[in-house]
Amino acid sequence: MQSAEARFNKNSLFLALRKYSSAVRDMEQTILLPSLLRDVPSDEVWDCDAADESCRDLYDHYLMFKAVRTTVESGLISMDDHKAKKNMTLNKTLEPLLDTDPEALFCFHLRGLFSVMSDLSKKSQSLTEKYMDIIGVTR
């Protein structure tokens, strides 16, 4: 009989989280001078308010990917005031969800987590490539 441990290790949610973790490790190992990303605007569509201090340039994205990886690996969410405020807005969105049966809510969040992890993995890979372009190196 397969152990619960082995089943979890093959779990596609854990593979998705591990894939993200690995993409950010690659990003960190490649980007030796993160300061080169300062003041470089992102060409991708990042949904950021222009007045939002947290996502001004690629350097901020670099920091954000690292922060998310810490949460992914620890599974513990810590948020500063700025992020807590954003989360309150999301929690208002959650209100109608509370009227939903727990199985559907579970699927909704699991699906959402898959989707956002996949998005973040791609974006961190794209940031790594952008850095290679900046320093004029091709892999």
Place this chain on the structure above:
Amino acid sequence: MQSAEARFNKNSLFLALRKYSSAVRDMEQTILLPSLLRDVPSDEVWDCDAADESCRDLYDHYLMFKAVRTTVESGLISMDDHKAKKNMTLNKTLEPLLDTDPEALFCFHLRGLFSVMSDLSKKSQSLTEKYMDIIGVTR
């Protein structure tokens, strides 16, 4: 240096999922005659539409807990038409979330998953206790 594997194993999301899996295993090992749960209404507030065929009695909850555990352990979401329809309603709720930055969205879904797993763990334990009451056994 701690390996990524070890870090994930201590991850509190991983522990929350394992706790749920273990609560359902206990439920299955205790409830030897699940048919005794048929036609027993739940005293808890389960958010179910009266016309919703999927949550009529405690037996349906028993089946639901098992289905969610399969998803938790495999990490693969499979949904029948009925559940897919429910999920579409939730996806409409998701639309405003798409305008949110990915870090906040990640925290929202991670938090949501923790919350729903904790809720489901408690409910499956409560179903196990209810079954013990029905057969007149105290632990």
